[in-house]
Amino acid sequence: MTSNEINIKEFKKINLEGxxxxxxxxSVGFSSAIATESMIHTSQxxxxxxxxxxxxxxxxxxxxxxxxxxxxIFVNEDLKVGVFSSYLNLDQSLHxxxxxxxxxxxxxxxxxxxxxxxxxxxxxxxxxxxxxxxTDSARKK
Numbered sequence: 001m002t003s004n005e006i007n008i009k010e011f012k013k014i015n016l017e018g019x020x021x022x023x024x025x026x027s028v029g030f031s032s033a034i035a036t037e038s039m040i041h042t043s044q045x046x047x048x049x050x051x052x053x054x055x056x057x058x059x060x061x062x063x064x065x066x067x068x069x070x071x072x073i074f075v076n077e078d079l080k081v082g083v084f085s086s087y088l089n090l091d092q093s094l095h096x097x098x099x100x101x102x103x104x105x106x107x108x109x110x111x112x113x114x115x116x117x118x119x120x121x122x123x124x125x126x127x128x129x130x131x132x133x134x135t136d137s138a139r140k141k
Contacts (some may be wrong), residue, residue, distance in 0.1 A: 006101035010049035016109045019080025023116035026089050032117045036085050045074035045083060055094055061087055113138060
């Protein structure tokens with residue numbers, strides 16, 4: 001692995017063809033990481049792989065007394081959903097490499113839509129939710 005390479009190691013054969021990929025890397029704060037963690041624990045996802053790089057901080061997340069990679073891939077093949085879940089707040093210099101790895105993984109697994117969430121601070125009491133799509137079909141969803 002070169003110094004800025006993002007490495008994805010799968011633990012099992014994964015079939016998510018035509019499904020969705022949820023980007024659970026933290027953006028502003030940890031709201032996306034918390035939301036994906038909640039989804040993983042309530043919808044029977046299983047660990048499908050890990051995401052690692054020599055540029056990631058050398059830390060582990062301890063779960064049930066065992067060390068785990070801080071960036072993992074969870075899958076629910078019945079729902080056709082994969083989740084890139086991470087506790088790492090990445091330096092901006094790594095965003096492109098991680099997004100490229102995510103896109104390549106999605107193409108390999110024939111994912112039809114990637115969903116990312118970003119919290120935006122608002123002074124309004126009743127904030128609205130909005131979405132942005134990179135393709136016409138994504139904007140229609």
